[in-house]
Amino acid sequence: MAIPTLLTRSIELSSALGVDYLALGFVISSEGLVTFPESKKLAREIEIELGLVFADELSFFAPSARAGEIYEIPVSAPGVKCERVIFIGLGKQTLGDLRLAGAALGRKMRPSEKSLFNAAVTSQKGIRAHALAMLLGAFQWNMKTGQKRQLRGKWYLTDNCVADIESANVIGKAVWLARELIHTPSNIKTTAWLAAQAKKLDRDACLKVKILAGKELTQFGGLLAVGGSSPKPGPRMVEISYAPRGSQSWPHVVLVGKGITFDTGGISLKRPYDLMIAMKSDMAGAAAVLATISALPQIQPKVRVTALLMCAENSLSATSQRPSDVITQYGGTTVEIINTDAEGRLVLADGLAYADAKLNPDYLVDIATLTGAATLGLGRQYAAMYTRDATLAKKLSALGETSGDRVWHMPLIDDYVKSLDSDVADLNHNASAAKFSAGSVTAALYLEKFVGRRKWVHLDIAGPGRSESDAGEYSKGGTGFGVRLLIDWIAGLS
């Protein structure tokens, strides 16, 4: 679907009433009055023009002004184009509330809705979050024939905060891109297809894209072991770099994303089978790093960034790896395969080891739909974040709250490292669950073996990477989790 753009325009009476639909945010003050923060004057002028008292109209509904609550009233005033006023509750106007309100408004803009908007924006405090949430709430994906692919109308926002709205447009576009990739079904989304999507970024002068396949991957034993299960087209590693002129002296961030285009579990087949349906989303980490780097040419941070997409399908076939196989990860570590459904750590480990050996990163970040255990622990609202760097953890936790991609700092528990011991290889890749539990922690400990002495962060997004329903800024399916967080973090490093 075509990605929408928010436009800015000074919202005055003439422009507000010159569109079909008008949106106004409202709150309920302590005296129980309905008010329109920061657009009070405009609201008053519109009331006069339409011959209405908004508080009276709203009192008919007994509104609570909960964030995201929506009421629509039809209007018909002679000589006025506006046919409907939409009220959105702003709650207590916290960032979270403004996001919920924006998302509710965004849903009204979906192609399946009849909408043409002039949204007179209601709060300038959180306008970036609010505007971005509008874009995210509007997202819809399907392959229905005859479905409109374009959002209706033009969306105007106040011109008071042009830079914030521009930023929302850039990030919104990136999140949409991630979501489109995640939603694409796996029969279309082969590893070659995913690499080809990345290759499109090559058109931008600031981005370079390199695709490794076949013999070029000889040293990438994890990628080969997993991706060999689906030899046509086989695994790919995509390396995208943002390195504008002069960037050699800037900090270097390497992002590694899990790009499993479908996860059947392999020979250790995923059960119950229903669990598998969601596994087209198992490349959400790769989608997040691709989308993040795609936005950088517009943001121009003084940070060098390399994204590694570790792409493979974990399939069930005669060429699948077997439980008890021993493979060699990039850099030479041998690994005893226990459960072929723990494939994510195998492809990530190659990427991390390669980054450590070849790319000299100042920060090494991986993002992956890695373990069901992370979802068990934290649910779907927070990603599990692992790092030994307390400063970085604090920073990312704070940015998680402001960006909306929230992360929870989890412990790398040294006592559990011995769960990675193997009788026959350097490591076993699946800490025997019965003895240690903590599946998300032991997966992180496995990855840590491959990061050398780098400043490293691991984000397990198995929970928030996918939403089972339309909720807040998330639409059902892939959420694009991580894009907002990573972009805000990188932009702040320069």
Ligand code: BES
């Ligand atoms: N892709 C899954 C993790 C997952 C589960 C993501 C549910 C999103 C929703 C991963 O490859 C996996 O299968 N992990 C196993 C690891 C286990 C075999 C050690 C898991 O979590 O059960």
Ligand code: MN
């Ligand atoms: Mn798996």
Ligand code: ZN
């Ligand atoms: Zn997986």
